[in-house]
Amino acid sequence: QVLLQESGPGLVKPSETLSLTCTVSSGSILNYYWSWMRQPAGKGLEWIGRVFTSGTTNYNSSLKSRVTMSIDTSNNQFSLKLTSLTAADTAVYYCARGRPSCCYDSWGQGTLVTVSS
C-alpha cells in the first residue's frame, strides 16, 4: 500500500510563493502520474495538475501561469510551487497518485495552507 505525505508551510503571506513536497513511501514512484489537488474549506475539489515520472507536466489552465510541478525520483518525492498567492489559494492541498488513463487511487492526508499576512 503506497503512502503519500505532504509537507510544507501552513501559513504563507499574500504575493509569496507556496512550496509543497509530497513524499512517496512503500511503493515505487515510477510509471505513475503524481498529482496535486486542493479543497477550500467547505467546498469541492479542484485538480491543480500532475507530473509524470519523466517530468512531463499537465496543469489546470486556470492556474497554469502560477504553477510549477517537479519530480525527484531518486528521493521518491514530487513538489508543487504556486506563485503570487492570494487569500483565494487558502485550502487543504492533497497529493495523489494517478494511474495512467484512469483515476487517483492513493491520496495523502492533506495539508492546510492559509494565505494571510
Add this chain to the structure above:
Amino acid sequence: DIQMTQSPSSLSTSVGDRVTITCRASQSISSYLNWYQQKPGKAPKLLIYAASSLQSGVPSRFSGSGSGTDFTLTISSLQPEDFATYYCQQSHSFPHSFGQGTKLEMK
C-alpha cells in the same frame, strides 16, 4: 474545460436505503469517470473507476454505470459508514474536473 454536474447536492437517507447519485458531463467523456467518497477531515477515497469498475477493497454494495455524458453511482443498501460526500471526476480531458459533490445525510 469539461463541467461536471452532480445531482442531488444533498440527500437525506436512512440505513438500508438504495441510493442513486447522478453525474452529467458537459461533453462526452466515454467511460473516463471516477467516483470518490470523502468523510469530514479525510482525503477522498477512490470507489469506482472507468465508470463501472470497483476499486479493490471497496464493498460490492457500491456500483457505477453510464458512458458518454450520463453516469450513476448506486449504493444498494446504505450502511452507517456510508454517510459522506461523494464526488465524480472526469479523467478524459485536462483539467481532470470534479463534480460539486453530493452529501448523504441521515434522515
